[in-house]
Amino acid sequence: MPQYSYSQSLKIMLIPYLIIGILWLPLTFMIEKYYDSILISQFLVIQITTAFLFLIGFYFNNTSIYDIYWKVAPMFFVPYWSKGSGNIILPILVYFYCIKQNYTYFRFWPGLSYEDYRILEIKQKSPSPLIYWSIVYLGFEVCPSIMVFFGHLPLYYVFIQQNPCNFAYNFSIIFTILSITIEFIADYQLFPYRSKLLKGDCDIGLWRYSRHPNYFGECMYWWGQYLCQLSFGFENAWTIIGAASIQALFSFYSIPDMENHLLKKRDTYANYKKKVVSSFFPWFRKEK
Incomplete structure (x- = not known):
């Protein structure tokens, strides 16, 4: 794997998230033309952007590019769920949680020289790159994105209920x-x-x-x-x-x-x- 400086690593890490932030609402509106449900639209946007980050990680041969996504995605879909509800406390708490998580991560993150030890163990044990990247995508990226969606799902029902x-x-x-x-x-x-x-x-x-x-x-x-x-x-x-x-x-x-x-x-x-x-x-x- 090529060696990147910390500033280069930071750009490689953050530019995809900037692209996701720009495209989140256009993707949402495009999907809602076919599915009139903000739950379906946000779930699909999460999966599309997860696949995008996976491809970026695959290109740079580094899975840590995805690491912060489950702490970023709620900052997009929770406020979207809350629109019109008048509830600002819960989105603020979600933002505070996500910012805290990302602060903690970047406080020790050394750059793209880092990958989670579990990923490295799987890489060593995998008999082929196809199996390795399949495990990474499905087990370490798709599954967490689904868990984060369902973990925050109770908030959607908070936003649409009263009393x-x-x-x-x-x-x-x-x-x-x-x-x-x-x-x-x-x-x-x-x-x-x-x-x-x-x-x-x-x-x-x-x-x-x-x-x-x-x-x-x-x-x-x-x-x-x-x-x-x-x-x-x-x-x-x-x-x-x-x-x-x-x-x-x-x-x-x-x-x-x-x-x-x-x-x-x-x-x-x-x-x-x-x-x-x-x-x-x-x-x-x-x-x-």
């Missing part, structure tokens, strides 16, 4: 704000270790009580979206599939896979794991 239970609605807003705050604090505390300014296991702040408090805050965010919709009643309770699928992803794949990766990467992690007994929920430590 929620005020206590439940306000609770869901506070819950969502708390989730973003927890994840932000966890990411901030982890940064010196992730950027290798400090060595060893992050055993400070929230990380003293959970081995993955950032994942805990992340999942809280998606449950906050669902709780918000639930404050209007149980008519659209089926939208739980978004938060539930993301929770399942973290519980049965992301956390176990990261645990195995860290055990291989650091000899000290096994001892840290004994002291911080909870891999998800903040809980009491076990010092001895």
Whole structure:
């Protein structure tokens, strides 16, 4: 793979997103000529732009170009869903969440020299480029784009409904704000270790009580979206599939896979794991 400077990498990363931002509404209006549904139009636009980013990543032989998309797409489709609703709190929270996620990512991103360790492992094990790129596209780009769509889907039904239970609605807003705050604090505390300014296991702040408090805050965010919709009643309770699928992803794949990766990467992690007994929920430590 050619070596790119950080400024070159940044251009290669961000120009496709600028193009997506310019084309989002024209694509939406074009699709809505054939499908009179903003849910269908936004789902299809997400998949079209996902395919576009995949092709860019394929051309540059680097999958990290897609990495920030699931933190960018909601900034387009959630405000579009909210038009005419008069609700500005939820789009602002979504923007705050997405900006926080992208800030955290670019804070450590070294440029196109970076790819997720899981991608690199798949590349090494794949018997052919066709299988490798198929797994990348379907498993690491299409699936996340679908999960993000369904994770935010409860907000669509919030925007088209009226008269929620005020206590439940306000609770869901506070819950969502708390989730973003927890994840932000966890990411901030982890940064010196992730950027290798400090060595060893992050055993400070929230990380003293959970081995993955950032994942805990992340999942809280998606449950906050669902709780918000639930404050209007149980008519659209089926939208739980978004938060539930993301929770399942973290519980049965992301956390176990990261645990195995860290055990291989650091000899000290096994001892840290004994002291911080909870891999998800903040809980009491076990010092001895």
